[in-house]
């Protein structure tokens with residue numbers, strides 16, 4: 458009998474539920490539900506509407522009944538770093554505050570007074586993003602120490618959604634590493650660091666690796682859906698799941714291209730050398746305790762905000778078409794400037810940056826989009842140069858995965874500026890990585906090697922060769 462698994466992949470801009478099963482040696486996908494994921498304002502903070510997200514998950518699960526499919530398992534992955542705290546009665550003590558909220562402004566520097574940046578990096582190997590969980594918790598402790606003291610459970614977003622499904626609580630390794638509170642070598646919570654920060658360690662649970670089963674659905678949900686499922690821990694950090702889907706990981710730089718651009722390589726040990734710190738690379742956890750040596754680049758968030766600024770009058774595909782008509786326009790912004798993390802108006806922010814740097818100011822939607830794409834491609838080139846400097850080797854291939862791999866113009870730009878071959882796909886890399894870990898838990902797939910072979914055999918990737926562009 459065919460065994461189906463259900464992946465719930467919620468990125469920072471959109472969520473999707475995708476059924477997966479193996480048939481004729483290929484992983485067959487069926488997207489059964491898709492929804493927007495928008496930041497909302499609550500109690501003066503930018504937050505995720507976690508209740509709405511859980512309702513969307515339930516809508517998606519119920520659609521299985523319309524298909525007369527009862528999945529064996531479900532697995533949830535989302536963006537990193539964000540969390541909720543529960544009290545002794547498992548009631549929410551906090552909103553699901555979003556990492557783009559300004560509550561962590563200036564906090565990183567305060568933490569460095571307790572533990573130096575260098576020591577923090579040597580112990581955790583995690584990149585310095587001002588919104589890392591460590592800084593969110595320190596900010597919360599400063600503003601509302603009573604909340605931190607009352608907290609009995611720390612759950613990251615996928616883990617809280619698992620709790621709503623099962624009543625069970627578990628912290629998962631790949632996402633836990635994004636907090637900058639896990640020791641890269643022990644792979645456990647860094648209790649000494651927590652003590653120094655005055656954060657109670659009791660609320661952190663034993664870290665579990667991907668493939669573990671959290672539990673099964675609550676009785677209430679079984680009666681609501683009409684069937685039960687195993688709730689499996691995929692790599693619950695979405696990028697952790699995405700990287701599993703890179704079919705040819707050796708000699709490859711992956712670019713997980715979605716709201717964020719996560720660019721890096723797969724490693725089997727953490728690299729915390731001074732140059733990695735200087736270039737702000739991270740060592741986030743991967744499947745089977747691999748490491749994702751990567752860095753965050755602002756990503757397609759910028760074009761998402763541009764789209765919103767133009768009142769959604771243009772689709773993502775239309776922005777590409779408009780940009781292609783502006784081949785002679787070329788201005789660049791530093792995409793990783795904090796000013797682009799959550800500006801009032803992205804279009805104006807980009808125009809102001811170009812004016813302040815004495816460049817041609819993009820005025821049309823096509824010129825704005827071209828500026829974003831050119832700037833992202835340049836940032837990717839710089840990151841790849843840094844990776845090759847650290848590894849003292851050249852990488853021959855770039856694999857773009859995620860929604861952004863549909864941007865053919867950007868794929869070609871990346872090939873041209875890096876002078877490397879670009880492979881694009883799979884689009885739903887995160888959900889695919891989520892699914893294959895569930896299939897491993899169900900013993901349908903043996904290991905990551907077999908999973909990658911299955912993925913290679915199941916999904917087309919499009920190749921882009923460097924082209925000489927007339928100056």
Ligand SMILES: Nc1ncnc2c1ncn2[C@@H]1O[C@H](COP(=O)(O)OP(=O)(O)O)[C@@H](O)[C@H]1O
Pocket residue numbers: 467468469470471472714715716717757758760761773774777859860861862863864865
């Ligand atoms: N048809 C398309 N053409 C070009 N770019 C696209 C297309 N569809 C989606 N994208 C890009 O993919 C991005 C979303 O990627 P996705 O991986 O779904 O994001 P996330 O997981 O962060 O929500 C969009 O911001 C957009 O820039």
Ligand SMILES: C[C@H](O)[C@H](O)[C@@H](O)C(=O)COP(=O)(O)O
Pocket residue numbers: 467468469470535536537538556694695696714715716717718719753
């Ligand atoms: C805030 C984190 O850096 C972010 O979650 C990143 O790690 C990530 O995974 C983003 O994934 P998207 O699919 O939302 O781009």
Ligand SMILES: [Mg+2]
Pocket residue numbers: 467468469695715716859887
């Ligand atoms: Mg994503």
